[in-house]
Amino acid sequence: MKFLHAKDTISGQEARAYATINGQVEEMFYAKKIEAKAKKTKKGIKTLNKRGTQNKATGWEGTGSLTIYYVTSLFRKMMLEYIKNGKDTYFDLQVVNEDPTSSIGKQTVIIKNVNLDEVTLAAFDVDAEVLEEEISFTFDDADILDEFGKPVLGE
Template sequence: MTFLQAKDTISGQSARAYSTINGKVEEMFYAKKLEGKVKKNKKEIKTLGKNGTQNKANGFTGTGTMTIYYTTSLFRQLMLEYTKLGRDTYFDIQVTNEDPSSTIGPQTTILKNVNLDEITVAAFDVDSEVLEEEVSFTFDDWDMPNAFAAPTLG
C-alpha cells in the first residue's frame, strides 16, 4: 500500500511572493497569507429530451484575498491614486511554493491583471500586538510556469 510521505507536504511558510507594479518588482515580505481562486462561470442549458438542466462553462472569474502586516503604504497609495485622480492600477502577483524538505519541487503561479477591491486606509487596535489588514482583489488571467512534480510515495 502506498501513501503520501509527510515530508512532501508543503510548509505554509515556504513561499516567495512578488508583485510587479508599473514595471517595478517588489518582494512581498509583508504578506502573511494569500489565496487566489478561479471559479468557472456556467450557463444553465435546457434541451429537449432531457429533464435535467445541463451546465456549460463559459468563462471564469478570478478573485483573491491577502492578509498583510500593516507595514506598507503601497496599496494605500494605489487606492489613493484611484480615488483622487481616477487612475486605476493593474499588476501581477507571482507566488512560488517550494519546501526544501519535499521531493515535489517548486510550483510557481502568476495572477495577472490584479485589481484591488478594498483596502484599509487607517487602522489601530489597542488590544493587538501586531496590526494586520485584509486586502481583496480580482484578476482576469493566470499562469503556472512551474508545477509540482509527483511525490515520492512510501
C-alpha cells in the same frame, strides 16, 4: 498500499511572493496569506428529454485575497491614486511555493492583471498584538511557470 510522506506536504511558511507594479518588483515579505481562485461561470441549459438542468461553462472569473501585516503604505497609495486622480493600477503577483524538505520541487504561479477591490486606509486596534489587513482583488489571467513534480510515495 502506497502513501504520501508527510515531508512532501508543503509548509505554508516556505513561500515567496512578489508584486510587479509599474515595472517595479516588490518583494512581499509582509504577506501572511495569499489566495487566488479561478471560478467558472456557467449557464443552466434545459433540453428536450432531459428533466434536469445541464450546465455549460461560459467563462470564468478570477478573485483573490491578500492578508498582510499592516507595515506598508503601498496599497493605500495605489487606492488613493485612483480616488484622487482616477488612475487605476493593475499589476502581477508571483507566488513561489518551494519547501526544501519536500521531494516535489517548486511551483511558481503568476496571477496577472490584479486589480484591488478594497484597501484599509487607516486602522488601529488596542487589543491586537499585531495589525493585519485583508485586501480583496480580481484578476483576469494566470500562468504556471514551474509545476510541482510527483512525490516519491512510500510503500
